Amino acid sequence: MTPEDPQFEALLAYLKETRGFDFTGYKRASLMRRVGRRMAQVEIHGYGDYLDYLQVHPDEFTALFNTILINVTGFFRDPEAWAYLREHVVPQLLAGKAPDAPIRVWSAGCASGEEAYTIAILLAEQIGVEQFRQRVKIYATDVDEEALAEARLASYTDRQIAGLPEELRQRYFESAGGRHVFRKDMRRSVIFGRNDLMQDAPISRVDLLTCRNALMYFNAEAQSRILSRLYFALADGGVLFLGKAEMLLSHGETFTAVDLKRRVFRKVPASTPRASASASASASAGVLLPDGAELLGLDRLRDEAFATCPVAQVVVTADGLVALTNRRAETLLGVSTRDVGRPFRDLELSYRPAELRGYIDQAQVERRTVRVPDVEYSRQGSEAVVLRVDVNPLTGPDASLLGVALVFQDRTETRQLRTELDMATRQAETAHEELQSTNEELETTNEELQSSVEELETTNEELQSTNEELETTNEELQSTNDELQTINNVLRDRTAELDTTKSFLQVLLTSLPAGVAVVDPGLQVQAWNRSAEDLWGLREEEALGEHFLNLDMGLPTDGLRPLLRSVLSGDLSREQLTVEAVNRRGRKIKVQVAFAPLLDHASRTTGAIVVMTADDE
Template sequence: MTSEDPQFEALLAYLKESRGFDFTDYKRASLMRRVARRMAQVDAHGYGDYLDHLQVHPDEFTALFNTILINVTSFFRDPEAWAYLSEHVVPALLAEKDPDAPIRVWSAGCASGEEAYTIAILLAELIGVDQFRRRVKIYATDVDEEALAEARLATYTDRQIAGLPAHLVQRHFESTGGRHVFRKDLRRSLIFGRNDLIQDAPISRVDILTCRNALMYFNAEAQSRILSRLHFALADGGVLFLGKAEMLLSRGDMFTSVDLKRRIFRKAPVSAPRAAPAAARPAAAGTLWADGTELLGLDRLRDEAFATCPVAQVVVTVDGVVALTNRRAETLLGVSTRDVGRPFRDLELSYRPVELRGYIDQAQVERRTVRVPDVEFVRPGLEAETTVLRVDVNPLSGADAGLLGVALVFQDRTEAGRLRSKLDLTTRQAETAYEELQSTNEELETTNEELQSSVEELETTNEELQSTNEELETTNEELQSTNDELQTLNSALRDRTAELHRSRTFQHVLLASLPAGVAVVDSDLQIQAWNRNAEDLWGLREEEALGEHLLNLDMGLPTDGLRPLLRSVLSGESTREQMTVEAINRRGHTVKLQVVCVPLADHTPTPDGAIMVMTTDAV
């Protein structure tokens, strides 16, 4: 099985189209391994066969998703890391906040809820129950609806809370029906919902974000996108808590390490734009200058400055509505003031000469300028003339850092292109001189290349080791999941064994208490039960009789005479047969034996056996 298998990719596409689960960014090795596990259990011999099986058996989706979304979790998993978070990181974070400020937490990939409730316990212990109820809001998300349903119940077994200290269980759980339920008054501060880290928008202004052992299932590109979303979600100085196999190799510039060993990071501060000098900043309408005069008509001045700007600009609100256009945009791009108030997507400009809607979404999500270079545009009415544009998509934020919209700036780079062509000749002339200089630097460059090659090899080795570490951790998660399943199965088998033992004990006591000899045979006349009175009657112990053919037993019972009686009952022809025969008991006495035979009924036309009851009278 390889990552390029087209049938496997077709299976992933079917899962996405039919059930909305997109696994295309998951690591292929571990994903294939888990799908192969389900294929083996349903005896599918290829991805095509398994896709057919899914189409015929819709209930298989649940089993497959439970296998792929491993959902291995526990309270205070990796206790040392949680202790460090509780003793050092969170207290420092709380000290920086106003005593009455809200505390927002996001548990991403919460599975069955243990991690989210762990954070709740940690915060309740640090700030007290009253402040917790008043200030804390915990958002717990996952892609697995079944796991979320279990998390919302907040009900756990003895085994699931085994790692919690007794005093925490006593303070934060209520015992009912042999299970432990998280306190309802604290439970109200937790909100559970579905969120796909790849596709869905992140929760914002988060102080503490835990995303443990989730990134390692995704490939490097998906990890980078997720980390960008997590960075956006965190408030300034917010804390990110990852799993022990996860690093920030791809987006280390976004976070600073608090404790690398325990995988705790903080959001790196974003450089604030430098304020303009006081003389350069426009005053608001009605503002008094130093000489006491008031500047009037400032709004009109701003509008005229924007309208006459030599660079074409279009401003779009956060809801995608055209808010402003200037005269240069009208001349160059063919838009007009009549387009103000229209959805931007309805304008031809939104997709021609280049698809801008995707770049607008990117700029709004990442809160940074997105540049689209070298866009060729045929100006309206001048089809023979091609203009080369550079488009800058600039996000616009208010004083409260809230997103207001984007400004589309269209720079005419046509003349710059012509100048570039003229410069090409000069460049070629300079290249001749440069080649002479280049020869003198060859030795230095060779040494530099060797050093660079060594650095690249070390970086590649580091990435391979990190990938191997993540793969091992993924395998460990799968093994732990399998172990949990085996423990559940083992527990069920123990219960079944105990029930069977109780049933056999009851059967033995019941047979022993009957005043007659009782023998139970199967359809082949093999003895399945032999009570104590049968032992006293014939002198054969139970262990000597069990499993033996009734008619082959060496005792004083005239077995030949019993054949018709047993045949009638076992064939289903009769529901009760009886006869009286003379027999010799274990003491050598001749006795009259009253034999009653009834079928061993199991609601089928043909009995599985027969029950033979024997009572005696001395001759």
């Protein structure tokens, strides 16, 4: 026996009080080893320090529970035991039932769901998929919410389904996103829910109960309590399937071994009937008062109290039949005493205003009230109302499931009041924000006004200074205007002089008896006098701007090009030659052509002067 550590026991008590996980029944050696492994990962060495760490870091609970609850599972894990179940146990179970009788299975400690889907595959192979959908309910439970969430997805990797034969894989799984998803039509028959074997009420009337490798983590006292619950859960003759590391050495009066090697056991029916509620039922019509008198008519009183209850209620049996309904339910939901005895799933109420069948299954599996959030509901000819539905499981004195009570709370006024309150709150918040914003704007405006006054004063001073500067500038402009007037007069005189000079040069060129052409360095004609026009028949406007050597005249240009280039290159000597040409009248003439450089005031060559003198033959 492992001696108890007070700090460790305090840690277990804290887990039970804060999170509802009761690990006090687990074997201390394995439990302390797993908790110690998690403590080492967060580098904490004392149980007291770890409890303080949990209080400060709520996310640590998930990591701790995942370490304690080792969810080791797989499809057809321990194949020999599953083969025995398939070949011997399930055929006997089916043989003892009517062809259309329901089959109820409980997979306790289902982890990530592989075991529950293994049972589904095994039963579908025996009775066919269609019969499976109609007859089978598999309740798969665990205390680990993360594992249950994964199980509900029914999606597995290649490694997780590696143990399945290929034909089963193709028949019962569909590929999606690189994973394998269990068939949706069969998935609806597998119901997952949280159930603590130590605390929560068991599922009842179970034909096959698998609880593999879960008892091994509990001590003897806890195992005894759990086995009592499993015994109650099984129907007479029901089969219990345990893990290969688990035995039932001290429970021979409740279970008998079908195959000890494979850990298959059958429930032993009770030799004496359990105490029933018949005595109390027989006295339900009356109650003895302290003075010995009997208070009669209680059944009628209860019925009337239920019928006139202002809250709509519908009671459904464990088999899914409508058992009771009150007047408010008839007014609000359209359900009346005429529906008593009908399957609840056939009523419109089962799926409207909300899909209630799933919530009913959840309440039955988890043995706790399931609340459906506010939903809107309206019947033809009536206004819409907001309903909150509470699904309450009903159990007997022996913890057996009797059914569920559906309570429909009218939350319309509450919703309206909440909406109005929210609206008023938002309006108040908006008004407060607007007031704050207005106050801030006023403060900002005041600061801006003060700043504007200062800026105006500064601007006034600047304007005065600018006015003085403008007066000074005006005087300077008047002085400048006088200067410009003088310059204008000078320019006018110079322009007149230039015009005179230009006229003189024009007259000079015109008066020359020889033809004169002035070209720039690019041999573009810049001047063309009257004698050149008479000699070659080419007007001044036709020659100006044209290339001298490309002019359409009778002067051969082949011999002229070298001399022109020589003059333009800076040779200050004057060149001349005599060539034969054709004048404007078509007569052959000899022309003396002389070349001289055109120099600027710095004696730089800026062009050439070509003088053409004709000698008539």
